[in-house]
Amino acid sequence: MVREDLVLSDLHDRYGATPADPAFLRLYSTTDSNLAPVFASFHQRLNYLLDFMNQKKRVNGHYNADESRQLLDLIVELEEVQATLRRVGVEFWISPVYQLALDRCKKFLTRSGGSSIPDDFGPIAVERYDQVFASVDEVVRPKPSQRQYPLQLVGEGSYAIVHKYLDEERGVYIAVKRARKGLLPKDLKRFRAEYDLLRNLSFPYIVQAYAYDDLNNSYTMEYCDATLASFISRHNARLSFGVRKRIALQFLYGVNYLHFKGILHRDISRRNILVKQYEFPAVMVKLSDFGLHKEIGSGLTATGSSMKGTIIDPTLDHFKDFDTLAEIYAIGSVLSFIFSGRERLGVCTGRIGEIVDRCTSIRRDARYSSVVDIIADVETLPMDDETTSA
Structure with missing residues (x-):
């Protein structure tokens, strides 16, 4: 051997x-x-x-x-x-x-x-x-530690609470995502399915999951410093077009990898994209929060017909009908935020405006048909283009 x-x-x-x-x-x-x-x-x-x-x-x-x-x-x-x-x-x-x-x-x-x-x-x-x-083997998945570390609250959602702790043995922060007590069995099953999915994905722009704790219904995962929403809001005035373009492409590469693997995220938003910060302005984008994911083409969903998610495609009548074009609508909304720093649509102009408008068109047949096509157009943007918002 x-x-x-x-x-x-x-x-x-x-x-x-x-x-x-x-x-x-x-x-x-x-x-x-x-x-x-x-x-x-x-x-x-x-x-x-x-x-x-x-x-x-x-x-x-x-x-x-x-x-x-x-x-x-x-x-x-x-x-x-x-x-x-x-x-x-x-x-x-x-x-x-x-x-x-x-x-x-x-x-x-x-x-x-x-x-x-x-x-x-x-x-x-x-x-x-x-x-x-x-x-892809570069990220070493931390082994369970015998030591106990104090937890610091990072954030809360409807189904889970996220803490972080400093692993002093390795000198890195680790995040702990724990299911809320009293979750219905179907929601707890979806929480575990989120971990199982992340554990089997390996890509630089998707958050890494490490180990599941059955006793506490929690799992450890890669810690990131901020959400995309908080990072851009905090640094918006200092971000060059070139930095925004790199952030946008990392985000698109992550979604494209998911679609290549046959997975729809179904809850892409400014707060479900995390950012690892290095020396400013270097960052690495990480897709997270896969609680609503499903396989592309699958007619089955455990979430019923009621609308879920953060960015809602206005052409979608039932959540069970969520498809690639609905995901592309959410992608367009996030791209608009990355390039403008503003949460509403209709603020980007020039070539960026054209890309966002095509993603979010009310006519589904006018939208991009794949993330690869969006990547191709974003890649051609000049690194010094500053005409992005109205």
């Missing part, structure tokens, strides 16, 4: 021998020390080649022969490293923007004479200030 430590050590030596630029290494400062130089190297080389492709698309639509070969070789190298790590049980996530770009590049790149860039390709949103790669 292949040993994980030998594989990781070899990769570290291979990519650490010609280290990436510090501007890229800093993005992976919290990554496993063996994988950090690997991810930074791929990130730096991809950025150069994708940047060059954006330039050539604007100039003459022709990608040079040398760069075509380099990108094809880099894609093969990336896939080989992915396969090697998978053999020892290590999976890593690639930014959906980059993965989609690489998948499309493989279809038109050639090894001789250069490559014609398709008319409908790009521009690619090249990431310079956030990770493009992340090990």
Whole structure:
């Protein structure tokens, strides 16, 4: 059996021998020390080649022969490293923007004479200030501790109360979500189903769940510093358009992952999206509160026909009929808040206004049909666009 430590050590030596630029290494400062130089190297080389492709698309639509070969070789190298790590049980996530770009590049790149860039390709949103790669095993799920820690109240909802505590053994805060006493059996079952779902999801922009306590009907989970509502309200005047765009894309990547897994959240809102804060303005968005989730296409729901959730699609008559288009309405409302800092619709102008209006159109057939399409339009927004609110 292949040993994980030998594989990781070899990769570290291979990519650490010609280290990436510090501007890229800093993005992976919290990554496993063996994988950090690997991810930074791929990130730096991809950025150069994708940047060059954006330039050539604007100039003459022709990608040079040398760069075509380099990108094809880099894609093969990336896939080989992915396969090697998978053999020892290590999976890593690639930014959906980059993965989609690489998948499309493989279809038109050639090894001789250069490559014609398709008319409908790009521009690619090249990431310079956030990770493009992340090990899905990077987040260590805390093991149950024998020590007792004092709990601090974080928030309360109709079905649960959330506390946090400082795990002094690990130096991190952990959140504890506990079902309210006296819940009906069906509600308690839904609470447990929320944990089971989160425990089996692994994605950077979805909150992690750790362990369930049957005795207290509670579970531990990743702690986040604020809700999207409180973070943007507190910092609205200081948030650049570029930061808002990164927040919006992280949010969209999280929802797109859910839909890819066949799950509808059904309660997307400004308060059900959490934010982990680093040195301002760096943040990581985390989708949370999955108590109303259901499988896409499922006609069954334990919540009945009465309307539930925070952001209500005005075209929806019964909650049991909630579908992808209803989720896209809520997505549009959240995007409007991210870019404007205001809670009501109708305040965004320009290209942002067009995206929000298409998400929230009263005509369902005029809405985006998938989150992927919304991502594609948000990615094309210039990082310095400031014409977003009326």
